[in-house]
Amino acid sequence: TGKLVYVRIIQLLLHMVTLVGCIATLGHFLNIPEFYEMSFIPMAVYTAISFILLSAAASLVNCNTGITALFTGKMIGNIMARRLFLRLLLATLAIGYIRILSHRNDWISPELSIAFATSVYIIISLFLIRSTSSKLNAIHRKRLIAEENFRIAVYAAPYALIISDRGGNIITVNECTKLLYGYRKRELIGRNVKTLLPPMLHEDYDAKKREFYDTLRVMKLGFEKQILARKKDGTEFPVEIILTPVRSSYENFMLATVIDITERKKQEEIIRDQLIELQLKNEEMEQFNYISSHDLQEPLRTMSNYIAMVEEDYSEKLDDEVKAHLGAMNNAVERMTHVVRSLLNFGKLGRKRKLSATNCNEIVQEVIADLYDLIQKSEAEVKITCRLPEFYAFKTELRQVFQNLISNAIKFQAGDERPIVKISSEKKGNFYEFSVADNGIGIDPKHHEAVFRIFERLNSEEQYQGHGIGLANCKKITEMHGGKIWVEKNADKGTIFKFTILNLEHE
Structure with a gap:
């Protein structure tokens, strides 16, 4: 002085x-x-x-x-x-x-x-x-x-709003604060904000307050580590708090937005319990699928061996009708073996998946090379109409999607018409949308959803070979990538299979 x-x-x-x-x-x-x-x-x-x-x-x-x-x-x-x-x-x-x-x-x-x-x-x-x-x-x-306007915004806000000065003393609160904490407004004005916090958090609050006034930037509390607030009756409950600086011509204030997350925590606990239960059920189903498929293969193998033994040991004693029956039995056993193996592979799909940088152009070229004999035999033409993207994906599984769709497009052809397959992609928001179009027999719109069900066949095996699991695999793989797959009718002739993959940029 x-x-x-x-x-x-x-x-x-x-x-x-x-x-x-x-x-x-x-x-x-x-x-x-x-x-x-x-x-x-x-x-x-x-x-x-x-x-x-x-x-x-x-x-x-x-x-x-x-x-x-x-x-x-x-x-x-x-x-x-x-x-x-x-x-x-x-x-x-x-x-x-x-x-x-x-x-x-x-x-x-x-x-x-x-x-x-x-x-x-x-x-x-x-x-x-x-x-x-x-x-x-x-x-x-x-x-x-x-x-x-500020007063109306504060009092009409759906969350508890508390304005305090540098010393931590409460200047004003809104109606939600009174309802949330159980205090009257006059009971809070002038009191320290620590009144609304459990004693164990007072030191943390002092440290955060100093940091807040030193930086005067928005701070979030309770989003990573749970923090508690305390009501007038002593009840503690979880909250998330956003600290916002309020600047005036003579002093800076702290605006605390308090969000009660009690209900959210309850829902998270329910969801967590359900996820754990679902995971256990999935593991049980996978184990059941594996054991069942493995155990089913053994009797099928035994039947196939006995059929072979009968044909070999009693070939001279068997007439043509019995041989035909044995051949039909053997074909049925082989089909059943393929079905069991497909079921086993479907259950294993994605269990050892690994996310890696993936070049879709290279994948499609590899698939075309693997299908060389099929392409040559059917005189098919496979076109990539644009440069396909690069991103992070489950490479082995994504390769299987392209292989199933391209082989199906070549296989399901009408008459002697030369198969033409066109592959393209387009970026849409956070996804890449792929398209595999053909000029084949097409699919009736009423079956567009049914084709993705496991073992669902729209054509007889005498016409087109297959076990009805390829598209089910494609659906499961695209969902693993956060996307989906669907069918559209080609404007000219045939079918267009489209699927989306979540866009994880390749750096």
């Missing part, structure tokens, strides 16, 4: 020097010796200007106190003080100069001149006051509107 008084005294003396310098300078410019002689050694104009500059510069050293602070501050009052002072100063100088000219040229009597100057000064002062008042009122109206 003593130092502040000392600074203000020094500043006052400097202002007096500035005033004397200004009076002396005016005396020189207006040729009024009384202004710069002042009953002591006359002050030269350069000396007067030097005094003004030095004293003004020295007073700016402590610009946040005294009269200097009135003109250097950033608040609305300081801004208006600067404007009003400059205008009054100019008006005073102008009126004074006219008064001097009137006195020197004897335009009017001294009494009338004083009355006229006073009246003009009052009128100008009233005009400046009115102008300043209008601007202050406009600013005040805007501030009131802003405060009202």
Whole structure:
């Protein structure tokens, strides 16, 4: 306090020097010796200007106190003080100069001149006051509107909102805060925010508060590590808190948005339990599928061996009808073996999947090379109509999708028509959409969903070979990639199979 008084005294003396310098300078410019002689050694104009500059510069050293602070501050009052002072100063100088000219040229009597100057000064002062008042009122109206909008937003918010100062003392709360914590508003105003937190979190809150006011950036609490709040009755509940800085012209405040996540936590627990249960069921189903498929292969293998033994040991004793029956039995056993093996492979699909950088152009070229004999035999043409993308995927499984769709497009052809298969892709949002179009026999729209069911066949095995599991595999693989697969009718002839893969960019 003593130092502040000392600074203000020094500043006052400097202002007096500035005033004397200004009076002396005016005396020189207006040729009024009384202004710069002042009953002591006359002050030269350069000396007067030097005094003004030095004293003004020295007073700016402590610009946040005294009269200097009135003109250097950033608040609305300081801004208006600067404007009003400059205008009054100019008006005073102008009126004074006219008064001097009137006195020197004897335009009017001294009494009338004083009355006229006073009246003009009052009128100008009233005009400046009115102008300043209008601007202050406009600013005040805007501030009131802003405060009202802010108040309405705070009180109408669906979450608890708490505004506190740097010391952590609550300034205001909204209606949701009262409902959430069970306090009345007057019970919270002025109390520390720690009232709403369990004691074990008080130290963490102090550390977060210091960090918040040091950085003045939005902070999120409870999104990674669970934090608790405490109601008036002592009940603790999980919350997520967003701390937002509220800046004002004189102080910064903290706006805390408190979200009660009790119900969400309950739902997460239910979902977690369901996922665990589902995972156990899936493991049981996979184990059952594997054991069943493995155990079914053994009797089928035994039947096949016995059929072979009968044909080999009793071939001379068997007539043609018995041999035909044995052949039919053997074919049925082979088909059943293929079905069991397909079922086993379907159950294993994706169990050892590995996400890796995948170039779809290379995959399709490899599939075309593997299907070389089928393509040559059917004289098929497989076209890639655009550059296929690169991204992260389950490479082995994705390759199986292309292989199934391309081989089906070649296999399901009408008559002797040459198969033409067109492969393309298009980026759509967060997905890549692939298209495999053919000119084959097509699929009736009423079967567009049924074709993806396991062991679903639309054509007899005598017409087209297969076990009805390829498209089911494709559906499972695309869903593993976060996508889906569907069928569309080709505008010209045939079928278009489309599927999407989640876009994981290849860096």
